[in-house]
Amino acid sequence: MTQSPIFLRPIYKEKIWGGTALHDTFGYDIPSEKTGECWAISAHPKGTSTVISGEYKGKTLAELWEHHRELFGGIEGDRFPLLTKMIDANKATSIQVNPDDYYAGEKENGELGKTQCWYIIDCKDNAEIVYGHTARTKTELVTMINSGDWDGLLRKMKIRPGDFYYVPSGTIHALGEGTLVLETEQSSDISYRVYDYDRSDQKGNTRELHLGQVINVTTVPHVDGFIDESTESRKGITIKTFVQAEYFSVYRWEINGTAELSQDAPFMLCSVIEGNGILACEGRSSELKKGDHFLLPDDMPDFTIEGACTLIVSHI
Known part of the structure; x- marks a missing residue:
């Protein structure tokens, strides 16, 4: 049988920093006015896309990977390797860093590491991202984090629609307020929070930071992800x-x-x-x-x- 494109229904995730841009821009039926992520093409256990129409209608992408590996060229592996997200950072996301495959596999129950990239779909004027840090040694990184010298530590970059950033594991990163992004990444949900602006969740609790893991996985000194456009x-x-x-x-x-x-x-x-x-x-x-x-x-x-x-x- 001739293969056809397989259209997928996303999963939506509410976030403390989310908004309504996924509805306003794409017409998605989002769950609330704090919707931060659309997991558009996903077979991750925390949210798997569903086929909308055709021969495989109603099946999840995870089921296709499990039972119809011929659709994916018969490549090997126990999990679908990629994840496509749309992210509405109505407010700035937390500052975070992702582990590599080895660290995630050892410390996070065999989860994949997370190398990712951002395509800036839209952003407000003068929007910024955090991309990397200034520390030259691990000791300097620890000192600057412990003293809360975020202005000194974090590299901030102005962005415009159409910009692209490659964010390898080990890169400290965050999206600034008013940013709409398509994110392509390894199929992983492991990130370690460096700093979260002392925000509270709906229950009034400040969100957990993961400073031990941050020190372990951050690339020092920072290295820009290489892209050859x-x-x-x-x-x-x-x-x-x-x-x-x-x-x-x-x-x-x-x-x-x-x-x-x-x-x-x-x-x-x-x-x-x-x-x-x-x-x-x-x-x-x-x-x-x-x-x-x-x-x-x-x-x-x-x-x-x-x-x-x-x-x-x-x-x-």
């Missing part, structure tokens, strides 16, 4: 390559007209962040609209996308 234009499409790295490659497809495309990875994860189009393959077509998320399985024949739309695409 390139752009290729041809009939109907401009493809920007943001990163081709150990855990994932990430691209932006800007469709304007009719683009002829092929799926040459074990599978591809696709998110429509702007516009509309039609994906056609061997006589069948699927409507694409802003906010859609879908998977292109292995053995997907060559296809076209017609319209005016922008997609963020990733693969292992």
Whole structure:
């Protein structure tokens, strides 16, 4: 049977720093006005996407991974490797750092580490991210954290829509207030909080910090994640390559007209962040609209996308 795109229904997560941008921008049916994350393409045990239509309608992505590994090129592994999120940082997120595979596997019940990246969909004027730190040694890192010298420790960078940041494990990071991001990452939910602005949750409790783990996993001195961006234009499409790295490659497809495309990875994860189009393959077509998320399985024949739309695409 000819493979077709597999459209997925997301999971939503409420966060102390969340807002309504996921509804306002993409029309999602969010659970509250504090919705921080849309787990758009996920097979993680804490939230797995569900197939919306077609042959596998009603099955979760985790079930497809378990029972239909042919859709993913038969690649090995006990868990689906990637996770695509949309993040609404209505308020600044906590300052945090993620472990690598080895540390997470040893200390977090075999969980994957978390290398991730951000594509800035939208942000308010003068929005910032935290990306890295200034400490030159572990001792200096400990001293600056213990003294609360956050202005001295944290590297802040101004951002604009369309910016891309690669955030390897070990990188201290945070999204600033008024930022809407598509995040591609390893399928992991392990982050260690460095600082949280002394905020309280709904019950009045300050949120836990994880300073022991932070000291253990933070890369010192900070090293910027290497990205080697390139752009290729041809009939109907401009493809920007943001990163081709150990855990994932990430691209932006800007469709304007009719683009002829092929799926040459074990599978591809696709998110429509702007516009509309039609994906056609061997006589069948699927409507694409802003906010859609879908998977292109292995053995997907060559296809076209017609319209005016922008997609963020990733693969292992």
